[in-house]
Amino acid sequence: MSLRTRARTAAAAVAALAVAVLAGCASMPVSGAVNQGGDDVPRTGDFGQIAFGPTADADPEAIVRGFLRATQAGPTSAASFAVAREYLTKSAAETWSPSSRVLVTDVLPQPVLADGSDPTSDRVVVHASATVVASLDERGVFSEEQGGVETTFELAREGGQWRISHLDDGLMVPSPTFGSTFHVTTLYFPTPDLRSWVPDVRWFPQTTWRTSAVQQLLAGPPEYLAGAASAMLPVGTGLSASVTEGPDGTFQVLLTDQASEASGTARGVFAAQVRATLAEGRGAADVVLSDRNGPIVPTEVDVPELPHTPGRAVALQGGKLMNVTGRTLEQSELVVHLEGLDPQALAVSQAGDTVVVRDGVGRLVRVTGQSPSELLTGTWLLPPSIDRVGTVWTGDRGGPLVVVTPAGDRFALDVDWLEGRTVTSVRVSPEGARVAVVSSGEGGSTVQVAGIVRDARGVPTALASPVTVGASVTGVEQAVWQEESVLALLSRDESGATSVYLAGVGGLHLAVGGLPRRIGGISDPTWLSASVGSGDLLAIDGAGVLHVRQTTALWPVVGTGVQLAAFAG
Template sequence: MTRGPRRRPAAALLAAALVLVATVACARIPTDGAVRDGDTELENVSEIGYIPTGPAAGASPDQIVQGFLGVAQLGPTSTSAFTVAQEFLTPEAWEGWDRYARVLVLEEDPQVELEDIPADATEATVTATVRVVATLDERGMYTEAPKPSEQVVPFRLTREAGGEWRVAQLEDGLMLPTAFFGQAFHPTTLYFPTPDLTWWVPDLRWFPRQTWRTDATSEILAGPPDWLEDSTTTVIPEGTSLAIDAVTVTDDGTIDVSLTTTIAQASAEKRSLAVAQLQATLAEGEGRTVVLSDGNTPLTTAGTDALSVPRTSGDALAVTGGRVVRVQGGELAEPDVPLPLAGLDPTALATGPGDEPVVVRDGQERVVRVSGEGAPAVLISGTRLVPPSVDRFDGVWSAQGSQLFVALASGDVISLDVDWLSSRTIRSVRVSPEGARIAVVSSGPSGRLVHVAGVVRDAENVPTGLSAPVQVGASVRQVTQAVWQDQTVLALLGNEADGDGAVFLAGVGGLAGQGGLSRTVAGVTDPRWVTASVGTGAMLAVDGGATLYSRQSSALWSMVSEDVDLVAYPG
């Protein structure tokens, strides 16, 4: 007898493979004694716990695959889930399966289908059809797909001597729907110091929740990713690794990091920076302190000033009625010193930290400094120059075609040749607050793309080039502008599926929530310009009717003023 193909929508994949237990930590309810007023506070309900279950006797091949997928999803969150997942596989398949080689982030649960097989078959093939919206590599680096792509993932099963089906061959990695990805993987910001040891450069990764501190420490020891390698430095001696494959947190909040003896080669000052680096990465809030040890011996450190995390410094400026004003507390205010715009046609605005320098794009042919002695002064000339950006070294960035220009504080103008931009037209540039990264919007044969690259600088902090980039916000259509909204988040001006303009948030390495995917920030119709403040979550947007709107943190947009032409936070 032949069994026909069965396609099982795995919408209840977890329910089919698990028993859910809601765990509630609360005070004990007395069962005897006198009635009295209660003074015990109940703790909040904790996360939902999952109890994985193994294969049922007599399960069909598709049921085995379905059960395995459901249990494997829990592996990053449960110490026992992968032990149960092993029961669905043959010993050889279990030994050969690299569970974290890749993670496919899915639009929805897999659709599991069994091929036609005779009743007495000893082998079978089951396929899982999935729609992939993002991927995660073995180092926890997240990449969003431009659009969902359908993939067919095969599983080969064999019938064992006892008559039970088991998976004998499968591809490496995990598959998780977006709804569960954020529960299984912990978004973790690694920090690497700038070469001048004054700022932290953030790098967002995703690690299994059960082991995220251990994995994050291993990646810190491995050094920055390729795209940040020449924009950051390391204070940990090469070859240093974890002495034991675990980073533990004690009851008093101490984070114990035990490293191999190589760490002793670092000076006390560099060990202090290493502790600060691990503290910034692992602590997550108050009350936890990193203690570094060489094996079992705590290491001495020297006091060091804390490095700064990326943060916008200063108020936003706006252009209205032919003059520059300050945006303060949802209102417009006159600046301390008037800035001359007479004779200029301001089409874009930028400012550095502390309002210096303040520059405008004059038409599309010039970038002009309108603050300081001798203003106005032409910094960059060209045709179709993109809106400028100012870095923390007072360097003013713009571009023409595929060419990047930087007007230095010294007055010199340099041009950067970037290989990956050679066949593209730059539309927008924005340097991050610490000056180590740049967001670039460009158009070319592959369409409109957003990239983030490392800024390579010489010993005098003069830019000399850009690293190979990472793509960000791949699912956002027709992006015209990108600005830094948070340490590893960009605010993008792009289009919805229906063609209407909108503001989006996109993570450099994924966005916390919604499976790491980019998302719309609703509330402004027909936005034409957006700017943001790193560290506060504040954003400002100007719509097609020249109305300025403000959004503080995650609050709704509110109107600030009408007849506003341009607006810009420092950066």
């Protein structure tokens, strides 16, 4: 069947440069009597940090150094940036905006008096330099970046004391303390059919993260999910007050009057959104929605499902289809037709009843059913991925991405951000709303994630504008979904050695500065597959040995003589 090209529905541009803050903490006593604490302990996992104001007669460099340290406490303290503003002149304190440009740096910048500045005069200039590794924008969107930054501080005497009179807006935070200064939060947006949640990772100040999270839910999905996820309440709906937590752990969310214009279903799904987001993976939080007229009783709805990979992985061993059960391989009951084929890539549907292989490098074949069925031919087809509705994703290297529907219809996707690049890996997320694409071209390999726009039948018609993931990892050849918003990346260095990394879509939780981290314990990996929900990660090494990583750094052997292995997706 001939290819029919679908027009691409462009999404908005990717989020801009970003924000972050320094982090530190006060010391705690290590001696003295042990006293019994009270029964009423506040329910919070957030830890405030202590900032110290300027000392008398401090020199200009000490003032800048103290200011940079004091900004650490802003996102974690109820006093916000009040102490940091003590280092500024009155006029500078009134105009400085800490959240407009916040950068994650490799180290805490060290201030140096500028050449030509005379500390005996009334005005001096101090520079502070560092290397930027990431940033956040005002919406809490994380982006990896690389490059140097130099910030200039102008100081003047005020009341006989040095104070900062002019400075750039924003903050700088060293990467080792980024995670303790900002609270990583997963927002959940529904797919257009309201069947699944689409996760979106953000980073907010520790003291205001709940309010910030609900504000961003009201703002709707980000650009890279445009058309793949939905906003529930009318445009313009906002918060009338900060989100508060009552003594019983119930969150109070006071909305503006526009919320009453939404349908009962929309209000019900929004309530579920807030519960899922504020619960942080621990079931569902108790939430009360209100407007100025009183509580809003949401309509009961079917709550969308969290992304997860169903079923067990399968593997090809000795020409037979096997189930991966724990650390063993067992013969699968599914009948597959592999006679005369040269399987070099493997995909299985979420229902577990459809298996597709790449025969050699130029042919995709469905090997389940009454007889083998050819889906697509090409010069060098990408390893297939099967989404939740059964559509097979692939493409010819150097050509467009191609989708093949369960009915056998084939469509090419016009993706302008892939022009001039060669796609090497494509993998659809379990909920079917996002796709991870690895491509090579000018500048080397790039990993990008974009929302999938579908028509009323569920057929993919376009991809949104992407976000880049794992920018610091070079030589990436494959990307698979390992958790809701985490990709496992297979990379190859210039010597040919391969490694496995984890990289977060929106930053990696529990990693230094939210940056990708390498996973050790596996030698010469050549292929990966992973399961969202369990976190299991399979790897085949160069000797055909199948290993499984089950939430530890250990990779026990599952089987030998394994050609291919794949979880659903």
